Amino acid sequence: GLTEKLERAINFFGKKGRLTPKDVKQGLEEIRKALLEADVNYKVVREFIKMVEEEATGERVLKSFTPREQILKIVYEKLIEILGKHEPLKLSRSPSPIILLGLQGSGKTTTAVKLAYLLRKKGKNPLLVPADVKRPAAFEQLRDLAARYDFPVYDKRLPDAVKLSKLALSMAVLKRYDVVIFDTAGRLHIDEEMIEEARKIRDTVNYDELLLVVDAMTGQDAVNVAREFQEKVGITGVILTKLDGDARGGAALSVRRITGKPIKYIGVGEKVEDLEEFHPERLASRILG
Amino acid sequence: RRIITRRDPQLLEEIEEVLYEGDLGVELTENILEELRKIPPEKYMDRIKEILISILEGVEVKEKEGKPRVWMFVGVNGVGKTTTIGKIGKMLRKEGKRVLFAACDTYRTGAQEQLKIWAERVGADIVLSQYGADPGAVAFDAYEAALHRGMDELLIDTAGRLHTKHPLMEEMKKIKRVLSKKNPDAPHEIVLVVDGTTGQNALNQAKSFHEALGLSGIVLTKLDGTAKGGIVVHVVKEIGVPVRYIGVGEGEDDLIPFNPEEFVKALLG
Ligand SMILES: Nc1nc2c(ncn2[C@@H]2O[C@H](COP(=O)(O)OP(=O)(O)OP(=O)(O)O)[C@@H](O)[C@H]2O)c(=O)[nH]1
Ligand SMILES: Nc1nc2c(ncn2[C@@H]2O[C@H](COP(=O)(O)OP(=O)(O)OP(=O)(O)O)[C@@H](O)[C@H]2O)c(=O)[nH]1
Numbered sequence: 362g363l364t365e366k367l368e369r370a371i372n373f374f375g376k377k378g379r380l381t382p383k384d385v386k387q388g389l390e391e392i393r394k395a396l397l398e399a400d401v402n403y404k405v406v407r408e409f410i411k412m413v414e415e416e417a418t419g420e421r422v423l424k425s426f427t428p429r430e431q432i433l434k435i436v437y438e439k440l441i442e443i444l445g446k447h448e449p450l451k452l453s454r455s456p457s458p459i460i461l462l463g464l465q466g467s468g469k470t471t472t473a474v475k476l477a478y479l480l481r482k483k484g485k486n487p488l489l490v491p492a493d494v495k496r497p498a499a500f501e502q503l504r505d506l507a508a509r510y511d512f513p514v515y516d517k518r519l520p521d522a523v524k525l526s527k528l529a530l531s532m533a534v535l536k537r538y539d540v541v542i543f544d545t546a547g548r549l550h551i552d553e554e555m556i557e558e559a560r561k562i563r564d565t566v567n568y569d570e571l572l573l574v575v576d577a578m579t580g581q582d583a584v585n586v587a588r589e590f591q592e593k594v595g596i597t598g599v600i601l602t603k604l605d606g607d608a609r610g611g612a613a614l615s616v617r618r619i620t621g622k623p624i625k626y627i628g629v630g631e632k633v634e635d636l637e638e639f640h641p642e643r644l645a646s647r648i649l650g
Numbered sequence: 651r652r653i654i655t656r657r658d659p660q661l662l663e664e665i666e667e668v669l670y671e672g673d674l675g676v677e678l679t680e681n682i683l684e685e686l687r688k689i690p691p692e693k694y695m696d697r698i699k700e701i702l703i704s705i706l707e708g709v710e711v712k713e714k715e716g717k718p719r720v721w722m723f724v725g726v727n728g729v730g731k732t733t734t735i736g737k738i739g740k741m742l743r744k745e746g747k748r749v750l751f752a753a754c755d756t757y758r759t760g761a762q763e764q765l766k767i768w769a770e771r772v773g774a775d776i777v778l779s780q781y782g783a784d785p786g787a788v789a790f791d792a793y794e795a796a797l798h799r800g801m802d803e804l805l806i807d808t809a810g811r812l813h814t815k816h817p818l819m820e821e822m823k824k825i826k827r828v829l830s831k832k833n834p835d836a837p838h839e840i841v842l843v844v845d846g847t848t849g850q851n852a853l854n855q856a857k858s859f860h861e862a863l864g865l866s867g868i869v870l871t872k873l874d875g876t877a878k879g880g881i882v883v884h885v886v887k888e889i890g891v892p893v894r895y896i897g898v899g900e901g902e903d904d905l906i907p908f909n910p911e912e913f914v915k916a917l918l919g
């Protein structure tokens with residue numbers, strides 16, 4: 362559909378004429394629908410369309426492309442620009458603590474083990490910390506998934522996630538782990554008690570990364586989730602999960618716009634190997650459908 | 651003929667924003683706005699409510715009886731299937747029913763233990779299994795156990811699966827076939843669990859799962875957050891399956907019967 366036209370629009374330049382406001386308005390109407398169907402937040406879409414409108418109006422017309430295709434090219438490039446390039450994990454401390462936060466069921470526990478796998482491939486020695494003391498069998502879930510690959514898991518069971526995180530970190534220092542990955546309980550951005558726990562974990566652990574794990578099928582609410590986690594806890598990056606499905610993933614654009622933080626990795630399956638570096642081009646075409 | 655007052659376009663835009671941000675989706679939102687353009691502004695709110703409620707009420711709930719009555723819970727990963735089984739189990743226990751859970755998620759780590767904890771919490775029996783076991787075989791054993799123990803209700807938990815994964819959808823269909831072979835009426839309830847924070851993808855999920863199994867009901871979870879779950883209106887319109895319950899928290903009592911009027915009221919803020 363739009364993506365094939367995109368491919369052609371990317372590579373040429375011509376000299377005649379400029380895009381009229383009418384061209385731009387018509388082209389953007391279709392894009393607007395596509396973005397909304399892709400779950401990009403309404404206000405984010407409005408702002409994005411306005412941005413592109415200003416940029417596109419008066420642009421030089423490209424040879425052998427309809428104005429519609431040219432606008433698509435501008436949109437695609439703008440999306441890539443906003444989504445941002447892949448940024449690696451910050452691993453400056455010793456050990457490097459990585460905290461995972463997010464809504465219930467977003468994929469944190471699975472992602473924690475995926476990160477351990479990725480980091481071990483890079484020669485690191487990771488420790489997994491099951492700091493979800495709430496969900497039934499959360500500990501067993503992490504422990505058993507980690508066990509399949511012999512990843513060490515901090516196994517002292519404490520009822521207090523903050524105390525547990527503190528002790529786990531001390532042990533990691535003692536035992537010379539390179540990276541400590543904290544899996545935490547799923548929590549609502551509006552649950553003050555659980556947000557306070559997140560803040561306490563954050564303050565207890567001198568973290569390198571505090572990553573928001575977001576389900577790619579999240580709808581309009583992604584802006585609320587992103588904004589609240591960013592304002593109330595403060596995140597350093599995002600991991601978008603379940604991109605092996607057919608969700609368009611527009612939530613990614615919303616989250617990126619609201620937090621300004623990079624999407625670092627994407628989950629593309631349930632297996633521990635299924636974590637990839639985020640690259641904006643693929644997500645941009647996917648969002649455009 | 652009516653006179654368009656100056657505040658119409660702005661009001662319509664505000665309405666558009668509310669509908670979109672509730673995850674109602676492009677098609678339904680555009681249809682509603684089309685309708686609103688034909689009527690005076692004072693009638694807007696009532697007309698929107700009317701349209702949405704009539705879609706949600708337009709599907710009848712058929713509660714099939716059986717002993718055991720077999721419920722099968724399906725849906726994509728992480729939506730709240732296992733937790734919802736715990737909650738429905740509690741609800742049925744409060745009605746004095748004898749309830750059996752079947753742990754047919756033999757794939758994800760911690761799944762069996764998680765359901766076991768729920769069974770203990772609400773006073774349900776449970777048929778557990780091994781990881782890697784065939785979920786159809788577990789369902790078979792669970793049905794036998796339900797008969798043998800005189801259970802009233804059998805609740806089958808399945809692994810989360812993306813509807814785009816053909817082999818997983820086939821595995822799920824097999825679980826249903828196994829149950830239907832034991833009893834042609836079973837499963838009496840095939841429930842799609844949908845995460846309330848999901849956007850337009852819920853439509854793809856619903857269509858695929860419905861086509862694969864024939865759904866009898868939908869449970870919309872996590873409405874205790876800020877998401878409105880509006881996509882469920884399009885889902886109901888598309889597949890004609892009723893929403894039965896909504897999940898409003900992680901506890902055993904956090905399940906309420908679906909009420910279209912309340913839902914629409916919350917959606918419109
Ligand atoms: N297909 C697919 N499934 C995933 C992915 N990431 C996680 N999952 C699955 O999604 C479900 C939820 O994952 P969890 O890791 O338990 O999510 P969580 O955020 O820890 O959940 P809570 O602790 O309850 O908040 C599980 O069935 C996972 O196997 C992914 O990238 N693709
Ligand atoms: N806030 C809130 N959380 C919920 C609700 N229902 C389920 N959860 C949480 O969502 C997370 C996932 O729930 P599960 O029951 O494990 O979901 P699932 O569909 O069985 O997941 P998989 O088996 O991995 O596909 C858990 O942390 C639950 O506590 C709800 O209504 N509200």
Ligand SMILES: [Mg+2]
Pocket residue numbers: 469470471493496499544545546547
């Ligand atoms: Mg978890």
Ligand SMILES: [Mg+2]
Pocket residue numbers: 731732733755761807808809810
């Ligand atoms: Mg489950």
